[in-house]
Amino acid sequence: MIGEYVYCRIQRGGTQLVQAMRVFIMLVLAIITAGVSHAATAQTSSPPIGIVIMHGKGGMPSRHVASLASSLEDKGCLVANLEMPWSERREYDVSVIAAEKEVEEAFAALQKRGARKLFIAGHSQGGMFAMYYGGKHPVDGVIAIAPGGSVSSQAFREKLGKSVERARALIAEGKGDTKTRFDDFESSKGTYPVVATPAAYLSWFNPAGAMNMPSAVRSMPPKIPVLWIVAKNDYPPLRQINLPLFRSLPPHRFTRLYEPDSDHRGAPSASRDEIVRWLAEAATAEER
Secondary structure, eight states, rough: OHHHHHHOOOOHHHHHHHHHHHHHHHHHHHHHHHHHHHHHHHHHHSSSSSEEOOOOTTTTTTTTTHHHHHHHHHHTEEEEEEEETTTTSSSSSSOOHHHHHHHHHHHHHHHTTTTOEEEEEETHHHHHHHHHHHTTOOSSSEEESOOOTTTTSHHHHHHHHHOOOHHHHHTOOOOTTTTTEEEEEETTEEEEEEEEOOOHHHHOOOHHHHHHHHHHHHOOOOOSSEEEOOOOOOHHHHHHHHHHHHHOOOOTTEEEEEOOOSSTTTTHHHHHHHHHHHHHHHTTTOOO
């Protein structure tokens, strides 16, 4: 009798344990299914992101920003990876105003493809131009990757001052549309020649013009979030300039500083994951 009683208790306990395990498994599956459903719904409801990407001075879309553009496309972003007037083969062939129109046309094309949230990103001089553009045009966010090329800096004034004055003089003489040899400057290359019209050249290199970084920062609307990327191993002068400028941006809940462990040229590819994360957050901001 005692043996039969013990056996029955064990048998009943085993049955109860199996039933409890079944209930537990069903609950876990329900939670997982609900989570997957929620994630899918969130992804579906997320506004399509369109982003214009711009390379650095003397660069091309196929170089330092190429891996970033590919990564964003893989994540479902609509991407326009542009060749800008400061590329190695264009040599400032159009003015700043014309370059703005090129970006506007790229954004219009992205909207036709379904983009609802528009972001502008640039590396080095492209980052400088992204800041300038974001201060003048309606965008949902700016990504400045190791921005450089501020013509208001002391180095640019010293290296290019004579070329700027010659461009002014030629314009005053009525020769603003005649291509002429001028100087350009880059930290890694020093001074080197470019051939452009005086009018176009001055639009880019006027110290008080579009490529003045402090002025671009002051012009950034408070409603525009900025992801400012400063590589840990960037050129020391650029780090010295960029960090204080970032701190002077108007506050925004999505404005952030990111410092990848890379050099200047590697900053775009080293920042890919952070850019993807930031875009997902900034795209949820209120409509501009």
